[in-house]
Amino acid sequence: MTDQHLAKFYHLAENELIECDLCPxxxxxxxxxxxxxxxxxxxxGKLYTLNYGKVSSLGVDPIEKKPLYHFYPQAKVLSLGSWGCNMSCNFCQNWQISQQKPQLREFNPAEIVQTALNKNINLIAYTYSEPTVFYEYMLEIAKAAAQKDLKNIMVSNGFINEKPLKKLIPFLDAANIDLKAFNNDFYNNYCNGGLENVKKTIKILAKEIHLEVTTLIVTDLNDDLSELKDLFKWLASVSSEIPLHLSRYQPAYKLDNQATDLEFMKKAYHEAEKYLNNVYLGNAIIENTADxxxxxxxxxxxxxxxxxxxxxxxxxxxxxCGEKIYGEFF
Known part of the structure; x- marks a missing residue:
C-alpha cells in the first residue's frame, strides 16, 4: 500500500494552491x-491523503465505550483509528495519534471488514482519532461493510463540510458527535474549530441516522451552567430524544486544570434532564447517571x-407502559 492516496473534495485555487473542501x-x-x-x-497540483490504510489503533470495544447507549447495548464493535486531526484541542485525550504520527499498521478496507466477520462482530466504529480526516479510508471501509450487512459508526468532532458529510451518510448507521461547548470563542481559542459548523453537522445527522452527542465539561473553560443550559435547550430543539453524554474532564495533553467537580457534574446532569429525555454522565461514577x-x-x-x-x-x-424508546435495540 502506498503512502499516498488521491484525496476527494478539493479544487485548484489561485497561485497554484490547492484548496481542500473536506472541512470548514x-x-x-x-x-x-x-x-x-x-x-x-x-x-x-493534486491533493493526496497520507493516512489511507494506515491504522494507529485497532481493537474490540463494548459499544458503550464509544459512547453509544441507545444503539445495540452491550454489542461488541470493531474500533479503528488512524492519525491526524482538523482540530487541536489543548485538552485532547488522544493527542499521541491526533497531533503526532504514531506507529502505524497497514490494512486495506477488505481486511478491516474481514477482521470484523472473523470475530463475528457486526459493528465497525471509526474512532480514536478524528475519522473525517481519514475520510477516504472510512468511506471505502463503510461501503464494503454495508455490502456485508455490517453497521458503521462514526465518532467525530463534527467539523466537516456538508457535501462530503452527505456523501458519507448513506453508509453510516450511527454517530456520536462531540459538541465541545456552546461558545464559539471556546472553539476558536482551545480547539481551532467552529461551533456553527458542528451544530450544522448535528442537525443534518439527526434527520438521517442514529445520533448521540458528547460534551466534555472542562473546569474553568466551559463549565458555566447558564451556557450549558443554552446547549441543552438547543439540542432539545433539534430533538429531545438525542442521548447526551456529559463527560468529566481529567487533566490531559497541554491542559492541567483540575478535574471537573463531581457536584457540578451532577448539577449539569439534572439541568440537562429538564430538556432532554436521555442524559448520562461519563467518567464519573454516580448512582443511576448511566442508566x-x-x-x-x-x-x-x-x-x-x-x-x-x-x-x-x-x-x-x-x-x-409501552412507550417507544429512541434508538436501535436487539
Missing part, C-alpha cells in the same frame, strides 16, 4: 505542504455498571 478550514495548501490536519498534502429510564413512566430500563449492562427493554418498548 478550507485550507489553501502550497505544493509539498499539508493542511491543518497534517494528513492531506499538495503534491504537484436509561422511560421518559413516560420513569421505569428503569437499562442498568449499566462499568460496561456490564442489563437490558429490560422489550425490543424498543418500555415493558411497563
Amino acid at each position: 478550514h478550507n485550507c489553501k495548501i502550497y505544493n509539498n505542504k499539508t493542511g491543518i490536519c497534517k494528513v492531506r498534502k499538495n503534491i504537484d 436509561t429510564f422511560c421518559s413516560n413512566c420513569g421505569e428503569k430500563l437499562i442498568m449499566r455498571k462499568s460496561y456490564n449492562v442489563k437490558n429490560k427493554l422489550d425490543g424498543n418498548r418500555c415493558p411497563n
Whole structure:
C-alpha cells in the first residue's frame, strides 16, 4: 500500500494552491505542504491523503465505550483509528495519534471488514482519532461493510463540510458527535474549530441516522451552567430524544486544570434532564447517571455498571407502559 492516496473534495485555487473542501478550514495548501490536519498534502497540483490504510489503533470495544447507549447495548464493535486531526484541542485525550504520527499498521478496507466477520462482530466504529480526516479510508471501509450487512459508526468532532458529510451518510448507521461547548470563542481559542459548523453537522445527522452527542465539561473553560443550559435547550430543539453524554474532564495533553467537580457534574446532569429525555454522565461514577429510564413512566430500563449492562427493554418498548424508546435495540 502506498503512502499516498488521491484525496476527494478539493479544487485548484489561485497561485497554484490547492484548496481542500473536506472541512470548514478550507485550507489553501502550497505544493509539498499539508493542511491543518497534517494528513492531506499538495503534491504537484493534486491533493493526496497520507493516512489511507494506515491504522494507529485497532481493537474490540463494548459499544458503550464509544459512547453509544441507545444503539445495540452491550454489542461488541470493531474500533479503528488512524492519525491526524482538523482540530487541536489543548485538552485532547488522544493527542499521541491526533497531533503526532504514531506507529502505524497497514490494512486495506477488505481486511478491516474481514477482521470484523472473523470475530463475528457486526459493528465497525471509526474512532480514536478524528475519522473525517481519514475520510477516504472510512468511506471505502463503510461501503464494503454495508455490502456485508455490517453497521458503521462514526465518532467525530463534527467539523466537516456538508457535501462530503452527505456523501458519507448513506453508509453510516450511527454517530456520536462531540459538541465541545456552546461558545464559539471556546472553539476558536482551545480547539481551532467552529461551533456553527458542528451544530450544522448535528442537525443534518439527526434527520438521517442514529445520533448521540458528547460534551466534555472542562473546569474553568466551559463549565458555566447558564451556557450549558443554552446547549441543552438547543439540542432539545433539534430533538429531545438525542442521548447526551456529559463527560468529566481529567487533566490531559497541554491542559492541567483540575478535574471537573463531581457536584457540578451532577448539577449539569439534572439541568440537562429538564430538556432532554436521555442524559448520562461519563467518567464519573454516580448512582443511576448511566442508566436509561422511560421518559413516560420513569421505569428503569437499562442498568449499566462499568460496561456490564442489563437490558429490560422489550425490543424498543418500555415493558411497563409501552412507550417507544429512541434508538436501535436487539
